[in-house]
Amino acid sequence: MTAIDINSDVGESFGRWHLGDDAAIFESVSSxxxxxGFHAGDPSTLAQTCRDAVAAGVTIGAHxxxxxxxxxxxxxVDCTASELADDILYQIGALDAFARAAGARVRYVKPHGALYNAVVAHEAHAQAVVDAxxxxxxxLPVLGLPGAVVLKKAESQxxxxxxxxxxxxxxxxxGTLVSRREKDAVLEDNDxxxxxxxxxxxxxxxIARDGTEIHVDAASICVHGxxxxxxxxxxxxxxALEDAGIEIRSFV
Structure with missing residues (x-):
């Protein structure tokens, strides 16, 4: 591999409550x-985040x-597939409005949190994501874990x-992620x-936590914001990647 994308979750502040340092993250990521707005972010936060991403030359995706x-x-959330598809369509459209106002557009979609984990195997909700x-x-590409049902359904359509x-x-x-409820689910040692x-x-x-080798053909690396x-x-x-001769660039 000669190039790979680095992505991060941003725009997650809400009103006077702030989470993460998006401006600093934009110095390192490509997406x-x-x-x-459904798990985090208010309209003003989304608007400013899109403007900052454009200024930094970072690709915008809908989380x-x-x-x-x-x-x-x-x-x-045990909603129907139809409800979920409508919710996702609503979210993509809302963020794309802010992205376009900032001079860009939404270039990909990534499910967040419980939805991300659900569409690894949940047929109906994976289909809802693809349909939306x-x-x-x-x-628009969709990001997911290797072997996830949502990726298989996306490619089939x-x-x-x-x-x-x-x-x-x-x-x-x-190849699934260790639950955040478990000890050492989040890694902190940069080495x-x-x-x-x-x-x-x-x-x-x-390398899985039990030492198992997991073979992954990944085009993007996520660092949680x-x-x-x-x-x-x-x-x-x-x-580290650049020192190893790997270029950092968006997958789109």
């Missing part, structure tokens, strides 16, 4: 997963979620599925993180 503002989108994207703009890996999360042997990401970029391998060490981690990952 921005911008909250769309769509279950309707769960109180739970930060980390709780499964197809209804809005079938040129002519959409582009993008496999991503997580720099700051621990993996189970089956470990950067070594993992260099191995991923050069060999296509991630709400992690207290996110800015330092993103900078360390970018620097």
């Amino acid at each position: 921005a997963n911008v909250a769309c 769509v979620s279950y309707r769960d503002l109180a739970g930060f989108g980390r709780r499964f 994207i197809q209804a809005y703009d079938d040129s 002519g959409l582009r599925g993008i496999v991503e890996a997580f720099a700051d999360r621990a993996y189970n042997a089956d 470990t993180i950067t070594a993992n990401m260099i191995r991923l970029a050069k060999a296509g391998v991630l 709400d992690n207290p060490h996110a800015v330092a981690t993103a900078a360390a990952v970018r620097r």
Whole structure:
């Protein structure tokens, strides 16, 4: 691999409540997963985030979620596929309005939190994500875990599925993410993180927490923006990859 994308979750502040340092993150990433108001983000936050992303030359993606503002989108919502598709279509359209006002547009879609984990295997909700994207703009790629049902459904319907890996999360042997409810689910040691990401970029391998080798053909690496060490981690990952001869650029 000679190039890879780095993405981060941004735009997650709400009113007077602030989360993350988006401006600093934009110095290291090539793509921005911008909250769309359903798990985080208010209109002014979304507008400013899009302007800042454009100024930094960072690609804008829609970080769509279950309707769960109180739970930060980390709780499964047992809604119908039709309701979910409408919610996702609403979110993409809202963020795209702000992106266009800033001189850009939404270039991809990434589910957030519980929705991201659900569409690894949940057939109906994975289909809802794909249906919403197809209804809005079938040129938009969708990000997901390797082997996720949502990626398979996207590709079967002519959409582009993008496999991503997580720099700051621990993996189970089956390639899923260790639940945040479990100890050591979030990685904090930058030496470990950067070594993992260099191995991923050069060999296509991630190491699960039990030592299992997971083979992943990832086009993008995620660093979570709400992690207290996110800015330092993103900078360390970018620097390590570039030092290893890997170019950082958006997948779109």
